[in-house]
């Protein structure tokens with residue numbers, strides 16, 4: 107097959123490209139230029155996509171003897187990932203930009219361009235497995251499964267891929283643990299074998315998400331309100347800087363409290379209010395999620411799944427069903443309560459190790475506390491006592 111190996115300049119994608127070559131594919135290395143910001147491009151920066159990263163990717167491609175190109179997707183990344191990230195926080199939600207990037211950049215923009223140029227597939231260094239199975243009609247079906255290395259498993263951020271995208275995706279590292287990949291990189295003579303893992307959000311290299319959002323959205327002073335009493339208990343400089351479950355950074359006067367820690371239990375963007383409450387207000391077991399994506403056909407009946415709401419979060423047994431009137435909406439009933447679930451987070455649904463699909467959480471609630479079993483909206487969650 108003719109395959110584009112997406113090369114970030116890191117260890118994982120270097121080994122992924124090498125393994126595709128070993129498997130006999132015709133491989134071309136492509137590094138995506140995703141940023142034009144000086145802070146992100148700086149060599150000393152620890153985000154992805156520095157000039158040094160592009161150089162590292164090129165050196166690996168040279169060593170492998172494969173052609174190498176840099177494709178500029180900065181404008182699309184700005185629009186679909188960074189602007190979306192800002193808009194989501196401004197609306198009081200907590201997005202996962204890696205999912206958006208996989209959905210819009212790596213497995214749409216990159217894949218589409220690769221296919222238009224005559225390639226068959228894209229290979230990345232994500233830790234996940236694609237399993238081929240013969241379907242009921244005799245056709246080959248490709249399924250997305252968790253990686254064997256639970257510490258590195260990235261199936262969560264790939265949960266947005268549909269069957270068509272999966273049919274053109276290769277994840278050659280899914281059967282190996284990270285320490286072994288580093289050993290393999292060293293054995294292959296890659297200079298980047300000991301390069302530190304990229305972490306968190308690549309376009310916020312210093313990890314200061316609130317500061318980064320403030321530089322885009324400006325300060326927007328507002329009130330911190332006790333969700334149970336409705337009393338104003340403090341102030342903030344922008345509700346976009348808070349997320350459900352957060353404890354730090356509230357700046358509350360401890361002497362005015364009863365000793366129980368307070369958490370953010372809601373962010374009400376229209377009124378710019380941050381709602382706080384005690385830990386017992388954080389547990390939820392109902393999710394309503396939209397933007398549903400299925401790795402195959404959408405389920406017809408209520409299905410038994412494992413639900414995961416953050417990249418390295420626990421998986422909770424649950425029931426999931428597609429909304430009767432809106433196929434983009436999924437209702438999830440968790441067997442046990444999860445704490446600190448924010449609207450905007452993705453819920454990825456698993457059947458064993460297989461990814462069934464994903465959706466973006468729009469609202470959360472508690473079973474038995476709602477009039478009709480219908481999920482409460484995110485703000486009533488904070489007033490349910």
Ligand SMILES: Nc1ncnc2c1ncn2[C@@H]1O[C@H](COP(=O)(O)OP(=O)(O)OP(=O)(O)O)[C@@H](O)[C@H]1O
Pocket residue numbers: 111112113114115116117118119120122136137138139140154155212229230231232303304
């Ligand atoms: N700028 C980029 N250009 C091309 N491919 C990229 C780029 N950034 C990420 N990728 C691809 O997406 C995969 C997952 O990205 P992620 O940011 O999670 O990197 P990672 O797990 O640290 O991997 P790596 O060690 O390859 O950087 C990478 O392995 C690579 O195939």
